[in-house]
Amino acid sequence: MDKQDIKEIVENLNYLIEANDEPMIRNIIIGLHPADLAEILHYLNEDNRHYIFSLLDAETASDVIAEMDDVSRDTILDDLDEYRISEIVDEMDSDDATDLVSELPQDIAQKVLDRIDIEDSREVKELMTHEEDTAGGIMAKEFVSVNKNCTVEQVIRKIRSKAEEVEDIYNIWVVDDQNVLAGTVSLKNLILADPKTRISEIMDTDIVSVKTDMDQEEVANIAKRYDLVSIPVVNDNGVLVGRITFDDIADVMDEEASEDIQRMAGIADEEEYRETSILKISQVRLPWLLVGFVGEMISASVLKHFEASLSKIIAAAFFIPIIMAMGGNAGIQSSTIMVRGMATGEIELFEVRRRLLREFLVSFLNGLICGLLLFSVVAVILQQARFGLLLGGVLFIIIMFATFNGAFIPVILKKLNIDPAIATGPFITTSNDVLGLLIYLGLITVFLPYL
C-alpha cells in the first residue's frame, strides 16, 4: 500500500466517522494490514484514533500496537485501561509484550502482569531483566526446540502443537537433555527427511548463536555476516533461551544507522521522527549547539589574541571562513568514513594503522590541490603572490591536520569504548575550528614582516 492509498483511507475514515457510519468503517479496516493500520492511526486526530482503535479486536490491536512508532503508541496507551491492555498483551509475542509493558507506568504494568496468562507473565518478567539494547533485550521466547533424540515425525507433531504460539518458523533448534543448543534443521530439510529419521542425524551442528548480553549492533553484524534468518540466543551455560528473527535485525539496523547519523549531526539522544514535543526536540539538539558555542568562544579569544596582526592585515580576516570551512569539510569526510566503517565492522581496530596512513596520503593530495588553488587565486586575481603562498600553505596544513584529526579521534573513542559517532559532530568540527585558526593566525603573525 503506498502513501497515496494511506492518505485516501485516512480521508475516507475521517468522513465516515463524521457521518457515524460504523459498519462501513469496520468494512474498511478489516482488510488492512496491521502495519498500514498503524500508519493510518498516526495520521488521524486523537479522538478519531482512539475511536478506530476501540473497534479492533484484541489480536488485531496487538499487531497494530507492535507496528506503531513510540510516539503514537504512547498516546493510544494513555487512554486504555488495564483490562484492555492485558487483553492486548495476551495476544502479543513475548518481545513485543515486553516492550509494551516496560513503557507502562509501574502500577499499571504490575496490574497487567497479574492479569495476563501466567506463562506469558513469567516470560515477560524474564525478558525485562535484560538490557534493552542487547540480544536478551530484543529476543522473543517463541521458538521451536526439540530434543536431539526426537524423530522427524515427533518434530512435526511438536510444530503442530506450537503452530499457533509461534507464528513464523524458519528453523527447528535441537537441544540436548540439559537444553544446551546442539544443532539446527531448516524446515526445508525437515520436509525432505524421512519421518522415521532421528533429528540428530539431519541437524547442522555448525551453528552460530549469540549470548544474551551481546550488544544488539554486534548481533546484527553477525546476522548479516552469516545471512541468518533467525538466531538462537543462549545463556552463559549454552542453554537455549530465545530467538531473534531477521525482522528484529532489520529494526536494529535501522535504529543503529539512524542513531549514528543523528549523533554525527550533533543530536544527543535519538530524535523520533514523529516526535511532537518542541521542548523534547530542542533538548536533544541543544547540547551540541552549546559545545559549538563554547568552542567558538575559544575561537573568538584566539582571534582577539591576534588582534594586532588582524588590524595590520585586515585581508587575513577575509580568509577565516575558507580556513574554517575547508578544515571542517575534510574532517567530516574522514571521520564519517571511520565511524561508519567501524559501526558496520568493515574497518577493524587492528588495521587502523593502514587506514590512518591512507587518510594521510589522501589528505596530502587533496590539501595540495586546494592549497595550490588558493595560492593561484590570491596570486593571480589579487596579485599578492607572497600572501597567496602563505594562504595556500596554511590551507594545505589545515586540510592535512583536520583530515587526520577526523580519522584519529573516532579510533581513540572506540578504544575507550565510547561511541565514535558522538565525536564526529561536536568535537571534531569545533576542535578543527579552534586549532585551524591558531595555526592560521600564528603563521600569519610569524610571516607578517615578509608580506
Next chain:
Amino acid sequence: MDKQDIKEIVENLNYLIEANDEPMIRNIIIGLHPADLAEILHYLNEDNRHYIFSLLDAETASDVIAEMDDVSRDTILDDLDEYRISEIVDEMDSDDATDLVSELPQDIAQKVLDRIDIEDSREVKELMTHEEDTAGGIMAKEFVSVNKNCTVEQVIRKIRSKAEEVEDIYNIWVVDDQNVLAGTVSLKNLILADPKTRISEIMDTDIVSVKTDMDQEEVANIAKRYDLVSIPVVNDNGVLVGRITFDDIADVMDEEASEDIQRMAGIADEEEYRETSILKISQVRLPWLLVGFVGEMISASVLKHFEASLSKIIAAAFFIPIIMAMGGNAGIQSSTIMVRGMATGEIELFEVRRRLLREFLVSFLNGLICGLLLFSVVAVILQQARFGLLLGGVLFIIIMFATFNGAFIPVILKKLNIDPAIATGPFITTSNDVLGLLIYLGLITVFLPYL
C-alpha cells in the same frame, strides 16, 4: 568467529604458506564459513590470497566470492582465467552470478556466458537487463513456484526436485496457468497440511509483491514494513519472475544507509571502506572540498565588501567563527533529520508543512537560548551591552535561518527527484556560511553608528 580468531588464522596461514605445509593449510580452510574465509583472504597479501583461493573447490570458491567486498574480489578475478571463472559462476545463485559477470571485461564475460550451463546463462542474461539498483537488479531466479491446482504432496515433490538449486526456501509461491502470482504458502503451513489438500485451499492470497523496476530502497522499505522474509518480484503482467530474500534486503539497507551518510558528509560517490587507491578516494572527496572552496571564496568577497566596517570595529571579526559554526550546526541538525526521515519513509512529503512548522519552533527556541547566551557573555564579560545585543540578535536570526534552510532544501530536492542526502553536506553548509556572513556584516554595518 570474532576478529581475534580471524587475525590468528591469518597469521597461521601466513606461517604455513611460508613453510609450504599444504595439507595443514587445507585442514584449516576446510572448516571455515565462506564469510570468514572471504575476510581472511582480504587480510592476506596478494600472492598468498591467490594461492589460498586456488585451493578452494568451485562450490566453496563461489560462496567465498559472493561474500567478498568489491575491491578484494576484483584482485582475485584479475588473476583467474575464463575456465576457472566459468566453473565458479556455474555454482553461484543467479543474482551473485550476474553481479560477477557484469564486473568482468566484456570479452571474458562473453566467454564465460558461453561456457556455463545454458539455463544459467539465459538467467544471467535476463537479470543483466535490469538496472542495478532496482528489484530486478537484486532479485534471483532461484525460487519454488507451483501451479494452484497442485496438491501439497506434489508441492513437496517439487521442493525435493529443486532442493539443490534453491538452497533456502521460506515460502512456496502459487501461480495460475499464465504464471501470474496468485498466493503464497509458508513452509510451516505446508508441513501442517494434509498431503491431499490442494495448495490453492491453504494459500494466503493477501500477498505483497514488487515490480522489477521498483527502486531497491523502496523494496527494502516494503520488506521492513511488512516483515517479509522473501519478496516475490513480478513483471508488468503480474508474472512471477524472481525472488528477493531478507539477506538481500539487509545488504540494501546497509548500502543505502552508508550512501546517505557518506553523501551527507560530502563524499560524492560511495567510498568503499576497503578501497586501496588513494587517487580514487581523493576523487570522491574532492568535489565537496571544491564546492566549499568556491562558496568560501564568495564568503571572502562578502567580507572584503564590508572591509570598512571590519576595520572600524575589528572585534566584529572575532565573532565570525561563532556565527558560521552555529549556523552550520543548526543547519546540519535539521537537514539530517529531514534527509534520514525521508529515506526511511518516516517523514512523508505530504506532512512536510507540519515538519517545517516544528523546525521553525525548535529553531526559535534554540536560537533564543543561544542568542541570549551570547548577549550575556558579551555584555557581562566584555562589558559591551549594545554590541552584545546586536551579536545575540544576529545569532538568533542566523540559527533560525540556518535551521529552516537545512530543513527546506532537502524537501525541494526530494520534490525534484534529487537525492536529498547530497544537499546536506555541500550546499546547506556553504550557503549557510555565505548568507550568515551577509546577514551578520550587513547588520553590523547598519548599526555601526550606534555601537
